[in-house]
Amino acid sequence: MAESASYTEKLKRWDRFKAEKFSKKAPVTTPYPFIDIEKPPEYRGIPHINPEKCIGCGACVNACPPDALIMEWDKEHGVKRLTYNAARCIRCARCIEVCPTGAMEPTTRFEVATDNKEDLVEVVEHKLAYCEECGEYLDFTERQIEYVRNILPKDVFDAYALEDRIKLTQEEKMRRTVIKLRETEGNVYPAFMLVRETKDDGGEE
Amino acid sequence: MGRLKSVWVYHVDAGSCNGCDIEVLDVLSPYYDLERLGVKIVPNPRHADVLFITGPLTRQTRIMIRKAYEAMPPKPRIVVAIGTCASSGGIFYNSYALYNTSPQRGRDRLRSGGPEMVVPIDMYIPGCPPSPEEILYGVAQLLGIKEKKMKGEYWIALPPAEEPGRENEIKFRIPDRPIPLRYWLTLREELRRVVGYYDRDAVLNDFIELVGKAYEEAPDNPEEKLHDLITGYFLKEKDSRVKVAMRFLENEFWRLVREYREWGEALREKYPVTAGV
Ligand code: SF4
Numbered sequence: 001m002a003e004s005a006s007y008t009e010k011l012k013r014w015d016r017f018k019a020e021k022f023s024k025k026a027p028v029t030t031p032y033p034f035i036d037i038e039k040p041p042e043y044r045g046i047p048h049i050n051p052e053k054c055i056g057c058g059a060c061v062n063a064c065p066p067d068a069l070i071m072e073w074d075k076e077h078g079v080k081r082l083t084y085n086a087a088r089c090i091r092c093a094r095c096i097e098v099c100p101t102g103a104m105e106p107t108t109r110f111e112v113a114t115d116n117k118e119d120l121v122e123v124v125e126h127k128l129a130y131c132e133e134c135g136e137y138l139d140f141t142e143r144q145i146e147y148v149r150n151i152l153p154k155d156v157f158d159a160y161a162l163e164d165r166i167k168l169t170q171e172e173k174m175r176r177t178v179i180k181l182r183e184t185e186g187n188v189y190p191a192f193m194l195v196r197e198t199k200d201d202g203g204e205e
Numbered sequence: 206m207g208r209l210k211s212v213w214v215y216h217v218d219a220g221s222c223n224g225c226d227i228e229v230l231d232v233l234s235p236y237y238d239l240e241r242l243g244v245k246i247v248p249n250p251r252h253a254d255v256l257f258i259t260g261p262l263t264r265q266t267r268i269m270i271r272k273a274y275e276a277m278p279p280k281p282r283i284v285v286a287i288g289t290c291a292s293s294g295g296i297f298y299n300s301y302a303l304y305n306t307s308p309q310r311g312r313d314r315l316r317s318g319g320p321e322m323v324v325p326i327d328m329y330i331p332g333c334p335p336s337p338e339e340i341l342y343g344v345a346q347l348l349g350i351k352e353k354k355m356k357g358e359y360w361i362a363l364p365p366a367e368e369p370g371r372e373n374e375i376k377f378r379i380p381d382r383p384i385p386l387r388y389w390l391t392l393r394e395e396l397r398r399v400v401g402y403y404d405r406d407a408v409l410n411d412f413i414e415l416v417g418k419a420y421e422e423a424p425d426n427p428e429e430k431l432h433d434l435i436t437g438y439f440l441k442e443k444d445s446r447v448k449v450a451m452r453f454l455e456n457e458f459w460r461l462v463r464e465y466r467e468w469g470e471a472l473r474e475k476y477p478v479t480a481g482v
């Protein structure tokens with residue numbers, strides 16, 4: 001099939017703007033597939049997840065209308081995977097709008113056509129945090145905890161004794177609160193305030 | 206597939222919203238001129254080498270698509286899916302009106318759906334609708350003029366303290382900014398209502414740069430300094446939208462600063478047990 005290859009070669013070499021005859025008569029047609037072009041900066045190409053910033057919060061999954069973004073849970077191995085598939089993405093940019101870390105980045109990429117759908121899949125795998133008490137995996141990732149530590153002022157963390165409770169499962173948190181409530185009945189301060197002071201006794205049960 | 210010469214195309218609609226059909230017409234217009242690549246639209250699948258399918262494959266169209274496919278000559282019998290709908294079912298993927306036999310009804314890894322339920326597809330051109338360049342790119346790839354550029358990616362996002370050991374492991378990083386993260390988040394959300402998501406990040410980056418400068422140059426009186434800096438910024442900026450956004454950000458920033466200070470004091474007053482911990 002050497003003949004057809006040369007046909008393609010000919011097409012590649014054909015530059016409409018250099019060929020004098022064409023540039024006067026038909027300057028209107030874009031030379032696109034034979035040159036490389038870029039889209040304007042405001043063009044909505046497929047979004048891209050920046051794995052450096054993503055915390056795996058799933059806000060984009062909730063916002064995505066056609067489920068191009070899906071969170072896959074794997075509690076046995078302690079991971080959750082954020083999977084993005086460009087074959088489903090309608091480029092509405094809602095994920096970019098809601099992402100709290102700026103990890104969802106808009107791009108102007110438009111050359112996405114492919115013969116294999118595997119090429120369109122982008123996965124970010126996150127490690128889940130685990131409960132210090134029972135060793136069970138929590139619903140959120142280590143990165144999410146770190147992000148919350150950065151958002152909340154130190155005062156709030158201390159006032160609510162959050163550092164002691166942030167890595168517990170919901171049941172464990174409730175159990176501890178009930179215990180403290182029983183212990184401190186009639187106290188003027190709410191129960192969560194006192195978790196910190198009585199922590200040493202509480203930890204041994 | 207790089208050996209195709211002049212392909213004849215039959216275009217069929219599998220329930221599309223007509224956005225993609227208009228783009229296919231666009232590609233045939235003089236500016237994009239698909240016909241210079243040897244592509245010719247024919248009115249009968251029996252003459253066609255390539256089938257262009259748009260749309261998510263409704264129940265009503267699935268038999269028709271199958272018939273059109275079978276009517277094509279057995280070689281080369283290429284099918285091109287144009288649009289997100291044709292690639293995976295798109296925005297309509299879980300509608301009752303669609304024909305989708307995939308086990309998880311389109312929620313699997315490859316997001317199955319669309320015409321691939323009844324015919325094998327050789328080229329996917331996602332986009333809603335794909336711009337004419339995207340369609341040109343897909344056809345050019347079919348003809349061997351362009352190379353494939355997309356590649357699947359798999360990243361492992363490491364927890365904060367760990368260092369990457371393998372190539373696809375990525376370390377966690379929160380960008381360093383001169384203002385606290387909670388201010389940044391609030392300002393970002395508020396700003397979206399003023400300038401929208403596209404200009405938001407650029408404007409906000411300019412603003413926090415000025416804030417950093419103000420605190421650096423005049424630690425005693427940053428409020429006045431920031432006001433001066435923003436007035437200086439106005440002289441260079443022509444876009445009035447950006448000016449409005451900057452003033453808005455300035456007011457919002459000082460409001461936030463005061464609010465957090467008050468909250469802090471109220472918290473300390475209310476719960477003196479932990480005050481100053
Ligand atoms: S919203 Fe942003 S940070 Fe959250 S999971 Fe999506 S990309 Fe990651």
Ligand code: SF4
Pocket residue numbers: 047063064065066067068069088089090091092093094095096
């Ligand atoms: S741009 Fe829209 S469709 Fe695409 S991933 Fe983001 S939210 Fe989903």
Ligand code: SF4
Pocket residue numbers: 220221222223224225226259260261287288289290291295296332333334335
């Ligand atoms: S991909 Fe978008 S534009 Fe094309 S048919 Fe589907 S909804 Fe319409």
